């Protein structure tokens with residue numbers, strides 16, 4: 024059966040600023056996880072970005088906000104940014120680093136920030152028409168580990184320790200009900216009725232109901248079996264800038280469990296594990312152990328320390344010793 028169409032890739036070389044890009048054609052979303060240097064991305068692609076999920080605002084994860092701002096100017100757009108306090112303050116400070124006296128002629132550009140603060144989510148809005156003043160919109164109690172959700176996908180988070188609190192993320196494309204087109208064509212259903220038929224099958228709560236085709240009623244299970252199938256979703260996780268502690272390990276494994284793709288930092292070789300602990304980062308062996316325990320299918324490593332130069336293979340090959348399916 025067909026695979027879901029979702030494009031995802033690392034933005035930079037493994038020894039450069041971290042960050043991944045995900046395109047979701049079903050919703051028209053262009054998503055970044057972290058926004059370090061993004062000059063490698065095509066300018067037209069940057070203009071399309073709709074959402075940015077940020078782990079934390081150390082410079083290598085946030086300096087690309089200026090590039091995003093620059094390419095977003097000149098047309099009406101809303102960009103949603105997610106992360107952890109003090110993200111809203113950091114976004115505000117960046118925006119206030121420029122002078123905005125001629126903005127009445129600019130199309131409306133809005134940045135919306137949703138940040139975790141303690142046990143609350145806080146939302147702010149920064150509108151170019153108001154010279155990007157920091158407008159508090161709402162707060163809500165956090166009652167799950169979901170920071171964003173729509174009909175097509177959700178993004179879960181976990182607060183992790185990097186000497187400051189940062190967020191790890193999991194992007195989950197939901198399972199989809201699709202119709203077996205050639206079979207459905209043989210039914211006496213017209214345009215709108217096919218839509219109703221699909222909606223009926225999409226809703227699990229209809230399992231003990233029937234659907235009328237022609238002048239006969241058919242049970243849900245029979246119709247599903249004959250005319251529909253499930254396209255499995257996809258789980259892509261993104262973890263970077265964490266110390267190898269029992270607490271972090273447990274939280275990461277819970278979050279990224281059974282990921283199809285885990286993008287995870289591997290900053291140091293095993294021989295440099297003291298340094299890794301000092302600066303709150305992971306080694307090859309530690310990253311591989313997490314991938315193994317979380318039953319991940321594909322591991323993509325990045326955020327290599329500059330001490331290994333541009334020699335990517337030295338880090339990838341060592342990770343491979345502990346977890347085979349790594350790139």
Ligand SMILES: [Zn+2]
Pocket residue numbers: 079081185264
């Ligand atoms: Zn950091």
Ligand SMILES: [Zn+2]
Pocket residue numbers: 041081083084264326
């Ligand atoms: Zn970093």
